[in-house]
Amino acid sequence: RERRALAGGIVIVGRPTFKEYMAGLRRGWSEGLQKVDREEALAVLLEEDNHFDEPEPESAFEPETLGDDEPLPTKSRLPSSRPGVFNPLTMRAPEPAKQKTVTQNVDGADVPPPQRVPRQPALLLVPFTNHIGIQQVPNMIWDFFNERKKVQAGAEAGYRIVMGQTRPFVAPNASAAADTFNVADAPADKPAEDKSDLAFDVDAEAWYKSSTASLPAEIEKARKTYYDALPAKLATARALSRGEREPTKEELNAPPPTEVELRAERLKKEMRWRGDEEGWAIVRSDSPVEWDPRMEGALSVFVDPPKGEEVVGEKS
Structure with a gap:
């Protein structure tokens, strides 16, 4: 054999x-010898950053203060008695995400x-x-x-x-x-x-080729460009999914990606970027x-x- x-x-x-x-x-x-799903492991790692965190809700009113610094809410500054659908004071705080564990095969x-x-x-x-x-x-x-x-x-x-x-x-x-x-x-x-x-x-x-030395910088530039544009895409996806506004004509013709699609897109991009970085670290001329x-x-x-x-x- x-x-x-x-x-x-x-x-x-x-x-x-x-x-x-x-x-x-x-x-x-x-x-x-553990079998580790690299995509799942990266997904767990990416959840630890703040790119998809919900923004902190802003207060609906600012309390007035007296001379002794005691807050005194006025009628005009009190929240409405009719709770709105998206009133920050009536919305429940999002439940903390459950910690995911990477599925591994313990055999070996x-x-x-x-x-x-x-x-x-x-x-x-x-x-x-x-x-x-x-x-x-x-x-x-x-x-x-x-x-x-x-x-x-x-x-x-x-x-x-x-x-x-x-x-x-x-x-x-x-x-x-x-x-x-x-x-x-x-x-x-x-x-x-x-x-x-x-x-x-x-x-x-x-x-x-001399330009290959700039490959890590090009990957980092592409990553920065993507993350700079991500907040606007995420805000649009959440506003449309929650019905906070109606989609525009352009959005009806070409629907923007949903939050789920944005998460999947980021995972795919990070898998490719990190794979390219790891591969280049192996084959570059100054690596033994x-x-x-x-x-x-x-x-x-x-x-x-x-x-x-x-x-x-x-x-x-």
Whole structure:
């Protein structure tokens, strides 16, 4: 069964994919086994802010004061004896929202992470650089007239999988023989501990478009713009639902979102924003590849078979 699970391999194309895979592998074998609904957990977290809180009701009258600071309500300032539907003094205070709990599956909650990560399928590391932007147009033109280089690289990568020859994954601070890892493949400006397989395709990060560095700021700007416009939308939704005013002609033709729809919209936007922020934190150029010492010995990498070998080699 284990042999069947390890058959084949995992194709990693480019450094961003490599970072995402290593982050998922580390978190999958180090975090708990509880099944948490991320959307429900975020909904509970968002309820703690004040974006959807009801505004405090204003007093219907201001008491006059005497010389001794004793309040003296006058007839003109007393509330009407006929209670209005939306009289703040007659409206019941909204009941406090019940605290929601995140539904979790307690199965495996007490199971600690393993001391060593089990052996994983071999990795096929395929370098890839995506040239984007006006400044990289010359590189795009060169790539267009040299597609044979990419075809050759893809064919050689597929050949490694077919032949099945592998070597152990070189971990940080691990000594490796010269025939298993060439330290010249790692960038010279990196410290010695980074001259491992974690430095795979690190040169491609130098080609990242400069505007990608502003991604967190763009997300924050979009979030601020949304929340600045939310109070007006929420006031309109509540006024129409409570019958405080009649809808306008434009609102009849294009009904504004209800409060329920606004809550669902915010949850969807926050899920996307937070997912983008978390994903960018993993793949950005100044973020290291995630690594756990327990993964040492669990990974292997496809390599070119010895010259003259015509049969599928046994995985090492």
